[in-house]
Amino acid sequence: MSKDRVNENLNKDRLKRRYDEEIVGIGQKLRSRKGGQEDEKFGSTVRVATAEKFRQIVRSDKDELTGLWKKHAFLEQIEGAINRAHHTDGSLNVILIDLDGFKNLNDTHGHQAGDAALKAVGEVLQQAVRSYDTVARLGGDEFGILQYNGENDAAEIIAERVKRSLRVHSAHIKGLDLIDASFGVARHMHEDSLLPANELLKRADTAMYVAKEGLTGKVVHWKPGIEKPVKVGR
Numbered sequence: 001m002s003k004d005r006v007n008e009n010l011n012k013d014r015l016k017r018r019y020d021e022e023i024v025g026i027g028q029k030l031r032s033r034k035g036g037q038e039d040e041k042f043g044s045t046v047r048v049a050t051a052e053k054f055r056q057i058v059r060s061d062k063d064e065l066t067g068l069w070k071k072h073a074f075l076e077q078i079e080g081a082i083n084r085a086h087h088t089d090g091s092l093n094v095i096l097i098d099l100d101g102f103k104n105l106n107d108t109h110g111h112q113a114g115d116a117a118l119k120a121v122g123e124v125l126q127q128a129v130r131s132y133d134t135v136a137r138l139g140g141d142e143f144g145i146l147q148y149n150g151e152n153d154a155a156e157i158i159a160e161r162v163k164r165s166l167r168v169h170s171a172h173i174k175g176l177d178l179i180d181a182s183f184g185v186a187r188h189m190h191e192d193s194l195l196p197a198n199e200l201l202k203r204a205d206t207a208m209y210v211a212k213e214g215l216t217g218k219v220v221h222w223k224p225g226i227e228k229p230v231k232v233g234r
Contacts, residue, residue, distance in 0.1 A: 063136075065115060065119060066118060066122035068143070069135070069137070070137065070138075071144075074144050074146065074201075075197045075201065078200060081148050082188060082195060082200070084148070085148075085188060085190045091148075091149055091189045091190060092149070092150065093145070093147040093155065093186070093187050094144065094145070094146055094201060094203075094204045095146075095154075095155050095158065095183055095204060096143070096183070096185075096208040097162075098142050098143075098181065098184075098208050099180070099181055100212065101178045101179040102114065104178050105176075108175060108178065113175045117179065118141065120176060121143065122135070122137060124166060125158075127161075127165065128158045128162050128165065129158060130147070144201070145158065155221070159219050162181055163181070166181075180218070182209075182211035182219075183219040185204060185207055185219065187222075206226055206227065206228045207226060208220070210227075
């Protein structure tokens with residue numbers, strides 16, 4: 001199976017589970033109101049109500065500003081990727097990106113410029129990864145990338161692409177020249193112990209904060225014993 005299909009199936013599986021849960025719940029709620037409806041008409045009513053609810057769910061999964069996945073949807077996709085990796089001898093990278101200097105951008109040029117910069121960063125990240133990777137905005141100026149079967153040095157490659165693109169975009173986006181990015185990476189192999197998605201995200205987060213300290217470079221890979229710095233300059 002191609003990598004595009006693997007990623008597509010991860011999202012389809014996640015959405016199908018959500019849809020199945022909704023149609024059961026809505027069916028139960030409407031059953032008490034069925035009245036004299038025929039079974040066929042009742043089933044149609046349930047499907048229409050579920051479809052509308054599902055559209056709301058999908059919209060709630062996306063960040064309004066950037067159009068990227070939100071954190072809860074990102075965690076669901078990580079969970080699906082971990083389970084799939086254990087069944088297909090696969091691997092995955094979770095990469096967290098935090099913008100250095102974003103507060104300075106907001107203070108200098110205002111929140112409208114900050115929002116424009118966040119949208120630009122979201123576009124830059126999507127262009128820097130493979131078409132079948134997942135990009136999310138986790139909140140504020142923090143972003144995430146999920147790579148299924150990504151290479152061990154993928155974060156370094158992405159970081160270089162992002163820095164190069166930010167330099168290009170800074171010519172026409174106010175304040176973009178004031179920011180840089182720090183990358184934290186947590187890699188999960190199929191032979192590793194099965195981890196919860198939030199634990200893998202926590203590892204990437206720890207590595208990212210070490211990267212923000214700038215002691216070992218702007219890309220840091222999580223490894224046993226690594227600890228989040230007590231104080232991090234934002």
